[in-house]
Amino acid sequence: xxxxxxxxxxxxxxxxxxxxxxxxxxxxxxxxxxxxxxxxxxxxxxxxxxxxxxxxxxxxxxxxxxxxxxxxxxxxxxxxxxxxxxxxxxxxxxxxxxxxxxxxxxxxxxxxxxxxxxxxxxxxxxxxxxxxxxxxxxxxxxxxxxxxxxxxxxxxxxxxxxxxxxxxxxxxxxxxxxxxxxxxxxxxxxxxxxxxxxxxxxxxxxxxxxxxxxxxxxxxxxxxxxxxxxxxxxxxxxxxxxxxxxxxxxxxxxxxxxxxxxxxxxxxxxxxxxxxxxxxxxxxxxxxxxxxxxxxxxxxxxxxxxxxxxxxxxxxxxxxxxxxxxxxxxxxx
Numbered sequence: 001x002x003x004x005x006x007x008x009x010x011x012x013x014x015x016x017x018x019x020x021x022x023x024x025x026x027x028x029x030x031x032x033x034x035x036x037x038x039x040x041x042x043x044x045x046x047x048x049x050x051x052x053x054x055x056x057x058x059x060x061x062x063x064x065x066x067x068x069x070x071x072x073x074x075x076x077x078x079x080x081x082x083x084x085x086x087x088x089x090x091x092x093x094x095x096x097x098x099x100x101x102x103x104x105x106x107x108x109x110x111x112x113x114x115x116x117x118x119x120x121x122x123x124x125x126x127x128x129x130x131x132x133x134x135x136x137x138x139x140x141x142x143x144x145x146x147x148x149x150x151x152x153x154x155x156x157x158x159x160x161x162x163x164x165x166x167x168x169x170x171x172x173x174x175x176x177x178x179x180x181x182x183x184x185x186x187x188x189x190x191x192x193x194x195x196x197x198x199x200x201x202x203x204x205x206x207x208x209x210x211x212x213x214x215x216x217x218x219x220x221x222x223x224x225x226x227x228x229x230x231x232x233x234x235x236x237x238x239x240x241x242x243x244x245x246x247x248x249x250x251x252x253x254x255x256x257x258x259x260x261x262x263x264x265x266x267x268x269x270x271x272x273x274x275x276x277x278x279x280x281x282x283x284x285x286x287x288x289x290x291x292x293x294x295x296x297x298x299x300x301x302x303x304x305x306x307x308x309x310x311x312x313x314x315x316x317x318x319x320x321x322x323x324x325x326x327x328x329x330x331x332x333x
Contacts, residue, residue: 031055035102035110037064037095038074039081048082048095050102065191066092068231069099070111089195096228112230117187120239128170129295134256135165135325142317159318163325166251171244174285174298175306176235178214181224184238185212192234197226221284223304232307243309247329253300255293262293262300273302 036053051074058072062079065071066086073079086092103109140161143154178199185193185200193200193212199219203209214220227235229243236242244252253262261268268275272291274283282303292298300306310331 036072039078052108133168160320162320175223179220
């Protein structure tokens with residue numbers, strides 16, 4: 001049985017990644033609809049419109065790359081306007097909001113920017129923890145991301161109780177840092193930068209002039225944040241890895257024994273994570289060793305969120321499989 005390597009990369013919406021033990025195959029060229037931008041003139045200037053279009057209709061020479069997405073553009077005039085428009089962080093953020101609304105409304109997803117570079121694959125499984133294959137119980141009580149059970153009035157959702165079986169895999173000991181994400185950007189992946197993330201910027205002088213660096217030395221070991229799912233997936237591919245499934249992440253956090261918290265069943269305190277909250281910002285990824293899992297994975301609770309490969313699927317938590325055991329489930333795609 002092949003062993004998977006998962007690495008937990010963090011983004012404020014954060015990122016969790018999984019690495020296949022063998023080189024992932026290049027996916028077939030996608031078909032079906034995609035998203036395309038067009039610029040409309042308005043009294044206040046250009047207005048950006050997002051359309052779902054047939055992929056065969058796009059001009060593959062006309063696109064804008066931003067936040068991990070290759071956004072097709074309807075014509076050369078729109079392309080010129082849009083490139084100027086998204087050159088400022090505020091305008092790029094506005095386009096991002098329009099894209100999010102379009103995805104929710106149409107269900108059509110954008111294309112990703114092709115990932116470049118080989119530096120990430122040199123990491124292999126360095127800095128990772130091997131989790132042996134095993135089985136855990138989904139207890140019939142679960143939380144979504146809106147509260148996580150830490151609020152005084154939080155109440156869990158309820159569903160069937162059943163077993164989940166996962167194959168062995170590796171997971172990163174620490175969350176992905178700003179410093180590590182800069183290596184990804186500088187290895188030919190400029191379009192995966194988040195322009196409004198003030199923790200990462202381009203150096204204007206010195207030996208790193210023109211390269212992406214943490215905005216301050218104190219930020220280097222903090223988890224990278226403000227990265228969407230597509231950026232997380234791109235980083236994972238660059239590192240020769242892939243995002244973990246929700247079941248894999250759950251197994252890493254709770255173990256075979258079904259711990260209530262990553263460290264065990266003892267309630268949260270300021271030795272295990274920033275709780276009650278003392279810091280108004282993220283902290284280095286190697287803080288709070290008392291909050292690590294028994295296998296040594298840090299900060300699976302607190303500091304920042306982590307992306308998984310599959311969408312949260314409420315139905316899979318509510319309804320048990322016919323035989324009571326879910327084997328390597330992948331959830332909603």
